[in-house]
Amino acid sequence: MSDLATMSPTEVRALISKNEINKPTSGMCRGHIQANLVIVPKELAYDFLLFAQRNPKPCPVLDVTDVGSAEPKLMAKGADLRFDIPKYRIYKFGELVEEVSDLKDYWRDDLVGFLLGCSFSFETAMSNASIPIRHIEDNHNVPMYITNIETKPAGKFYGKMVVSMRPIPYQLITRAVQATSRFPQVHGAPIHIGDPSLIGIKDINVPDFGEPSIIKEGEVPVFWACGVTPQSIAMTSRPELMITHSPGYMFICDPKDEDLAVL
Amino acid sequence: MSDLATMSPTEVRALISKNEINKPTSGMCRGHIQANLVIVPKELAYDFLLFAQRNPKPCPVLDVTDVGSAEPKLMAKGADLRFDIPKYRIYKFGELVEEVSDLKDYWRDDLVGFLLGCSFSFETAMSNASIPIRHIEDNHNVPMYITNIETKPAGKFYGKMVVSMRPIPYQLITRAVQATSRFPQVHGAPIHIGDPSLIGIKDINVPDFGEPSIIKEGEVPVFWACGVTPQSIAMTSRPELMITHSPGYMFICDPKDEDLAVL
Numbered sequence: 001m002s003d004l005a006t007m008s009p010t011e012v013r014a015l016i017s018k019n020e021i022n023k024p025t026s027g028m029c030r031g032h033i034q035a036n037l038v039i040v041p042k043e044l045a046y047d048f049l050l051f052a053q054r055n056p057k058p059c060p061v062l063d064v065t066d067v068g069s070a071e072p073k074l075m076a077k078g079a080d081l082r083f084d085i086p087k088y089r090i091y092k093f094g095e096l097v098e099e100v101s102d103l104k105d106y107w108r109d110d111l112v113g114f115l116l117g118c119s120f121s122f123e124t125a126m127s128n129a130s131i132p133i134r135h136i137e138d139n140h141n142v143p144m145y146i147t148n149i150e151t152k153p154a155g156k157f158y159g160k161m162v163v164s165m166r167p168i169p170y171q172l173i174t175r176a177v178q179a180t181s182r183f184p185q186v187h188g189a190p191i192h193i194g195d196p197s198l199i200g201i202k203d204i205n206v207p208d209f210g211e212p213s214i215i216k217e218g219e220v221p222v223f224w225a226c227g228v229t230p231q232s233i234a235m236t237s238r239p240e241l242m243i244t245h246s247p248g249y250m251f252i253c254d255p256k257d258e259d260l261a262v263l
Numbered sequence: 264m265s266d267l268a269t270m271s272p273t274e275v276r277a278l279i280s281k282n283e284i285n286k287p288t289s290g291m292c293r294g295h296i297q298a299n300l301v302i303v304p305k306e307l308a309y310d311f312l313l314f315a316q317r318n319p320k321p322c323p324v325l326d327v328t329d330v331g332s333a334e335p336k337l338m339a340k341g342a343d344l345r346f347d348i349p350k351y352r353i354y355k356f357g358e359l360v361e362e363v364s365d366l367k368d369y370w371r372d373d374l375v376g377f378l379l380g381c382s383f384s385f386e387t388a389m390s391n392a393s394i395p396i397r398h399i400e401d402n403h404n405v406p407m408y409i410t411n412i413e414t415k416p417a418g419k420f421y422g423k424m425v426v427s428m429r430p431i432p433y434q435l436i437t438r439a440v441q442a443t444s445r446f447p448q449v450h451g452a453p454i455h456i457g458d459p460s461l462i463g464i465k466d467i468n469v470p471d472f473g474e475p476s477i478i479k480e481g482e483v484p485v486f487w488a489c490g491v492t493p494q495s496i497a498m499t500s501r502p503e504l505m506i507t508h509s510p511g512y513m514f515i516c517d518p519k520d521e522d523l524a525v526l
Binding site: 064074177182188189 | 308309313415440441
């Protein structure tokens with residue numbers, strides 16, 4: 001993995017597209033943006049773009065492909081969204097019907113791809129600010145929860161917001177807010193700090209996606225809007241087709257995390 | 264004007280809709296967001312939303328109406344974009360054909376309204392940071408210039424970015440960058456500081472819109488992306504119909520400038 005950490009995004013995407021890498025992308029191409037993927041037919045693209053516009057905390061848009069094109073020109077000129085992610089999820093009418101390693105059997109000329117900011121970028125900012133990140137320390141997937149927070153609907157899309165949780169030592173919470181506020185395009189500042197029940201989370205030890213993190217004495221659960229929200233929205237809104245990345249298997253972009261800082 | 268400065272957005276919008284206010288909105292409803300307006304037919308709405316998404320510095324989207332609805336629900340529940348702005352511009356195939364005080368003769372069931380962030384909000388932030396603003400001191404419209412900076416095209420829309428200019432004392436430039444960086448949804452940090460010719464401005468004393476500002480000894484011209492950009496884009500791209508506000512005659516929103524701060 002140390003090689004993958006220092007390789008360029010172009011090099012790692014090439015290995016992924018040849019199926020020579022088949023694992024979560026966390027830690028690869030250190031310092032470069034990684035992104036969530038959502039693909040919908042053109043007929044639904046306006047509604048989805050509007051949904052993202054109205055819900056920028058869970059769905060901060062980094063790039064949108066032209067109709068029928070799989071090239072995200074702003075985030076990775078020459079890349080191909082059909083092959084450059086290790087694992088994809090296919091949702092039909094809200095049901096997860098398949099996980100695949102490329103989209104050659106699913107691509108159509110009317111599809112539009114969206115890349116959305118991912119928490120990996122703000123975790124880099126937190127690490128740089130000496131804030132420990134439990135799920136990285138313990139080497140498991142971040143815990144994610146479906147909340148009682150309604151997203152703002154747009155056209156066909158509606159549903160609850162998904163959040164990710166990181167336990168933060170109480171004396172570092174202000175620092176965590178500051179470090180992540182600089183990056184609104186990768187979910188930005190937390191949306192909730194403290195009591196999980198206030199946002200509809202019944203049992204913090206039973207996440208809806210990912211694995212639970214241990215919350216130690218003196219630590220407070222801190223919640224950020226999560227790029228898995230579109231998958232929850234697909235389940236609620238049941239669009240004909242939505243293709244996403246598999247959680248943890250992200251698209252690696254050319255620009256760096258710091259390129260997204262607003263200050 | 265002092266009354267209008269302290270009245271609520273609902274009250275001022277009511278006066279505007281009855282044609283009892285017919286002047287630029289600068290200084291009205293102090294502390295509340297004011298917004299640029301763009302209205303296009305649904306057929307062009309996806310392209311325009313994508314254009315805004317790809318060009319968030321000049322076109323930061325605050326709200327998008329549902330098709331055929333003139334109510335900007337996020338920024339002003341119950342308001343009516345057809346009547347609540349003092350002066351509108353009608354662009355047909357890129358030509359400014361008329362200025363009107365309401366849209367009753369132009370509204371159609373297929374129109375979509377966009378509210379975009381406006382520099383009035385970051386000027387409040389600058390004032391709060393004790394940074395002088397020349398065009399307010401001298402009581403004239405801010406100078407705006409068409410640059411040589413290409414916007415990122417989207418569908419039918421393309422063209423050059425428009426910027427606004429404020430002369431800033433050299434010892435306050437860092438502060439001006441900091442104060443405006445907090446507000447990416449209202450154009451955020453400057454896009455250029457110093458030599459106007461580097462962004463294609465031939466004569467700083469001859470703006471393309473608004474009026475020139477005097478640049479005094481020890482001051483540096485500082486440039487921000489401008490919400491008049493869509494009007495320049497309309498002239499280049501020549502869409503069937505684009506309706507905008509008249510420069511300076513903005514839509515007054517319910518939320519406050521500070522509600523848009525990212526930190």
